[in-house]
Amino acid sequence: MRLERHDGVPDGGDKKYWLGIKLVPAFRNRQYTLAEKAGGPRALWESDHIALSGLGFTDKDVAETAALRAAIDLDEELEKLSVRGISIMTDEDEGFPQLLLDAPWHPKAFFIKGTLPACDASIAIVGSRHATLQGKAFAMELASALAAVGVMVVSGGARGIDTAAHTGALEAGGLTAAVLGCGLDLVYPPENRNLFAQIEERAALISEYPLGTQPFPRNFPARNRIVAGMCNGVIVVEAALKSGALITADFALEYGRDVFAAPGYSKSPMSKGANALIKQGAHLIESAQDVLDVLSLTGITLDQGEPLERLSGPEKDFLIQLGWEPKRFDEVTRNIPVDTATASVLLLTLEISGFVRRDIDGCYLRIK
Amino acid sequence: MPAKVLSATVVGMSAMPVEVEVDASLGLPRVSIVGLADTAVQESKERVRSGIENSEYEFPLKRIVVNMAPANIRKEGPVFDLPIALGVLAVTGQVPAERFGDYLIAGELSLTGEIRRINGALLLAICAKAQGKRGVVLPAESAREASIIDGIDIIPVANLNEVVDFFAGRAVIEPVRYRAEVSDAGEFEPDFADVKGQEHIKRALEVAAAGGHNILLIGPPGSGKTMLASRLPSILPLLSLDEAIEVTKVYSVAGMLSPEQSLITTRPFREPHHTISNAGLIGGGSYPRPGEVSLSHNGVLFLDEFPEFSKGVLQVLRQPLEEGKVTISRASGSLTYPAQFTLVAAMNPCPCGHLGDRAKQCICGPHRVQQYRGRISGPLLDRIDIHIEVPRLSKDELMRSSDGETSSRIKRRIDSARAVQGERFQTINSNGNGRLLVNNSHMKAREVKRFCVLTPEATSFLEASVDKLGLSGRAFERVLKVSRTIADLSGSERIEIEHVAEAVQYRALDRKYI
Numbered sequence A: 001m002r003l004e005r006h007d008g009v010p011d012g013g014d015k016k017y018w019l020g021i022k023l024v025p026a027f028r029n030r031q032y033t034l035a036e037k038a039g040g041p042r043a044l045w046e047s048d049h050i051a052l053s054g055l056g057f058t059d060k061d062v063a064e065t066a067a068l069r070a071a072i073d074l075d076e077e078l079e080k081l082s083v084r085g086i087s088i089m090t091d092e093d094e095g096f097p098q099l100l101l102d103a104p105w106h107p108k109a110f111f112i113k114g115t116l117p118a119c120d121a122s123i124a125i126v127g128s129r130h131a132t133l134q135g136k137a138f139a140m141e142l143a144s145a146l147a148a149v150g151v152m153v154v155s156g157g158a159r160g161i162d163t164a165a166h167t168g169a170l171e172a173g174g175l176t177a178a179v180l181g182c183g184l185d186l187v188y189p190p191e192n193r194n195l196f197a198q199i200e201e202r203a204a205l206i207s208e209y210p211l212g213t214q215p216f217p218r219n220f221p222a223r224n225r226i227v228a229g230m231c232n233g234v235i236v237v238e239a240a241l242k243s244g245a246l247i248t249a250d251f252a253l254e255y256g257r258d259v260f261a262a263p264g265y266s267k268s269p270m271s272k273g274a275n276a277l278i279k280q281g282a283h284l285i286e287s288a289q290d291v292l293d294v295l296s297l298t299g300i301t302l303d304q305g306e307p308l309e310r311l312s313g314p315e316k317d318f319l320i321q322l323g324w325e326p327k328r329f330d331e332v333t334r335n336i337p338v339d340t341a342t343a344s345v346l347l348l349t350l351e352i353s354g355f356v357r358r359d360i361d362g363c364y365l366r367i368k
Numbered sequence B: 001m002p003a004k005v006l007s008a009t010v011v012g013m014s015a016m017p018v019e020v021e022v023d024a025s026l027g028l029p030r031v032s033i034v035g036l037a038d039t040a041v042q043e044s045k046e047r048v049r050s051g052i053e054n055s056e057y058e059f060p061l062k063r064i065v066v067n068m069a070p071a072n073i074r075k076e077g078p079v080f081d082l083p084i085a086l087g088v089l090a091v092t093g094q095v096p097a098e099r100f101g102d103y104l105i106a107g108e109l110s111l112t113g114e115i116r117r118i119n120g121a122l123l124l125a126i127c128a129k130a131q132g133k134r135g136v137v138l139p140a141e142s143a144r145e146a147s148i149i150d151g152i153d154i155i156p157v158a159n160l161n162e163v164v165d166f167f168a169g170r171a172v173i174e175p176v177r178y179r180a181e182v183s184d185a186g187e188f189e190p191d192f193a194d195v196k197g198q199e200h201i202k203r204a205l206e207v208a209a210a211g212g213h214n215i216l217l218i219g220p221p222g223s224g225k226t227m228l229a230s231r232l233p234s235i236l237p238l239l240s241l242d243e244a245i246e247v248t249k250v251y252s253v254a255g256m257l258s259p260e261q262s263l264i265t266t267r268p269f270r271e272p273h274h275t276i277s278n279a280g281l282i283g284g285g286s287y288p289r290p291g292e293v294s295l296s297h298n299g300v301l302f303l304d305e306f307p308e309f310s311k312g313v314l315q316v317l318r319q320p321l322e323e324g325k326v327t328i329s330r331a332s333g334s335l336t337y338p339a340q341f342t343l344v345a346a347m348n349p350c351p352c353g354h355l356g357d358r359a360k361q362c363i364c365g366p367h368r369v370q371q372y373r374g375r376i377s378g379p380l381l382d383r384i385d386i387h388i389e390v391p392r393l394s395k396d397e398l399m400r401s402s403d404g405e406t407s408s409r410i411k412r413r414i415d416s417a418r419a420v421q422g423e424r425f426q427t428i429n430s431n432g433n434g435r436l437l438v439n440n441s442h443m444k445a446r447e448v449k450r451f452c453v454l455t456p457e458a459t460s461f462l463e464a465s466v467d468k469l470g471l472s473g474r475a476f477e478r479v480l481k482v483s484r485t486i487a488d489l490s491g492s493e494r495i496e497i498e499h500v501a502e503a504v505q506y507r508a509l510d511r512k513y514i
Helices: A015-023 A029-037 A041-044 A051-054 A060-070 A074-083 A100-101 A133-148 A162-173 A190-202 A221-231 A246-253 A269-279 A289-295 A314-322 A329-335 A340-352 B042-054 B077-093 B098-102 B121-130 B140-146 B160-170 B199-211 B225-229 B243-256 B276-281 B311-316 B318-323 B365-375 B395-400 B407-433 B445-451 B456-469 B473-489 B497-505
Strands: A086-090 A109-114 A121-126 A150-157 A176-180 A204-207 A233-236 A258-261 A356-358 A365-366 B003-011 B016-023 B030-034 B063-069 B103-105 B134-140 B153-155 B215-218 B301-305 B323-331 B333-338 B340-346 B386-389
Touching: A015 A029, A015 A041, A015 A074, A015 A086, A015 A109, A029 A041, A029 A269, A029 B445, A051 A246, A074 A086, A100 B016, A100 B140, A109 A190, A121 A133, A121 A221, A121 A246, A121 A289, A133 A162, A133 A289, A133 A365, A150 A162, A162 A176, A176 A190, A190 B121, A233 A246, A233 A269, A233 A289, A246 A258, A246 A269, A258 A269, A258 B103, A314 A340, A314 A365, A314 B301, A329 A340, A329 B199, A340 A356, A340 B199, A340 B456, A340 B497, B003 B077, B003 B098, B003 B121, B003 B497, B016 B077, B016 B121, B030 B042, B042 B077, B063 B077, B077 B103, B077 B160, B098 B103, B103 B121, B121 B134, B121 B140, B134 B140, B140 B323, B153 B160, B199 B215, B199 B225, B199 B340, B199 B386, B199 B407, B199 B473, B215 B225, B215 B276, B225 B276, B225 B340, B243 B333, B243 B407, B276 B311, B311 B318, B318 B323, B407 B445, B407 B473, B445 B456, B456 B497, B473 B497
Parallel strands: A121 A150, A121 A233, A150 A176, A176 A204, A233 A258, B003 B103, B030 B063, B103 B134, B134 B153, B215 B340, B215 B386, B301 B340
Antiparallel strands: A086 A109, A109 A204, A356 A365, B003 B016, B016 B063, B323 B333
């Protein structure tokens, strides 16, 4: 349900003015305040020098803005977006996420590639870009489990936890959206090109920034407020004390959304952030079920079976002997009395069934 | 009446007969050489003049013309000094020319009349035999390497006087006979028994040796990659006589045989530095010479710091890896050198080198690691069947490890696996459509389909692994080939799950990591 709607706005009428505003730096920096003061995006875009001075522009700014504005052909710019399959979504639009609309300081217009389907709930999973394999595997597991029951997984498309969360949701065939800190024509980080293409297909890529905007560090806190705004809750998996993930969690608190944190080892700098959130009262989670319980989503149940029950006898014994420490292949065969051929088969079988993962350094790690 | 002497010039991996004609006529005393002779041959007039005079013969005060036929191939190198000198002596009646026709003659002269060693003596002997000659006259220092060729006399000569006496019938020179060298090298050869621990790396090398698979070792500095790689030749099957001659030919052309050496009987191990140029690796240069890939023919080419090799060098490595030979094209024609080697490449796991190293913290993020590994291009990676991580063992782990298995024991298993492969490819090879299949790594898509048939359980296991681990499509065929070799090693006709599982473990670089 929309709280307020402007009357008589022709279809998509405001969109191109928002686009113009986002393209002019002097407007962009205070875009939502200025538009409100000026009486709407169109009024702001078309305001003359007197009106601009009234909005606090200096003479120099006024001259620069006028020159920039004159050089922009809005229809041409709209065309540039549409050839890339990107559209503008404003808070006037039907499809604008209700949760985001409810959040204070939400963007009144953003760029979107793909579509945001309706869903019962959405959850943000965020964390460090330099996460450990354990962290990434847990983020993936959570994302898969939540996506499988129809929860949309939102994250920032960054390396580490974000990538793991998106990947997990995609693997489960669920919905996932990424809010980016750069223009939608750029791929950052570059290795996520495929991932972004899949996200766009499954749900959407979102950004507040016009085409060509580089991933400047200052963009990310603002991006995080959108991530938090779009979700019923935010899960922090691994985060250092000063990290973007904690900023996202702070926004979620301000918006009155739930904050979840996966606990980590007390001495590891990578767990300090999440542990600090728990100290402050965030929900401690050990599984996706913990998240669903807090959100009290009715009618959703997770597969409650003991995971080890799915394994055969030898697989189970082997997994238990493997332990929770990362082990190289030679350490596995040295510590567990099996021959190398059997160890190969068992490790791969356990990997296929998702109990073990091999890290990039060649170590095997039990993750379930 | 001009004098004729038969010699030969080396072109690529064979020697082409060259007829050297010398004529002396009245006119201003000078020597001119015609017949597409390069600088070293042009310079031979000075060496010949001094060599003749210092050997107490007379250099005629006549106009001397030396012609080399056929005129359309370029003659290079100093091997024509001796034929020209003999021609000059014959045309002036200082040595009888009757028996020249029985021999192929080559050698470089020094100013004192000594005869110096030449490159490619083995090829010259092969050429002489093909020409139906009775023998070949070679510098004493180069004669031994040619002695493996039977059916012709290898006449070693040390100076011009000896040659003249030989052709004048004043002296008899005993031909060099091949004798197998009593090789005590075996005892000093690096053996796998010296390597403590690292059992699964040794196993991977065993699989590589059994199937002729190229292998990439990924490990931190000091993990023993070089030590392991240098032991690979010790478990490869012994060289057959034909293979040994092939290898010796390459070294003969490159001039890398010592005077005492006749036949190279051990598999070469070459270890070029990563600053090597294209020509150094592949061969070539304005006087084409075999490169490192050919010097490791029938042996092992070890490239340490693999990603540090220049992009161009890694690109040119693709042809020899694919075809087992290199073709060097020049305006004057193209040459082919053999290059059938097993590649052992080694690299650090990450830019700082300490990923997975328990003793030192790695400072690279996962994406930097991926980036670093991405330096090895897909098509190149396609030709390396086995990738494996080599851990750096702590002192404690080294102390605890027992001594390794000896190379000769490992080699016995490899020999039997190779025998199985030989039998498998026999029918295909006897069809004789050109390409010779020696081991599993030589299989192309068609043979893989025919010989690498998995049991139904193994098939579904492989499909699940490819799906779950994000193995790339190119990994699929590699896994099939390697699992064929693993099955051969265990003496199994069918490819079972455990063979596939081990092969999948050897595809570290094809996996997707989160």
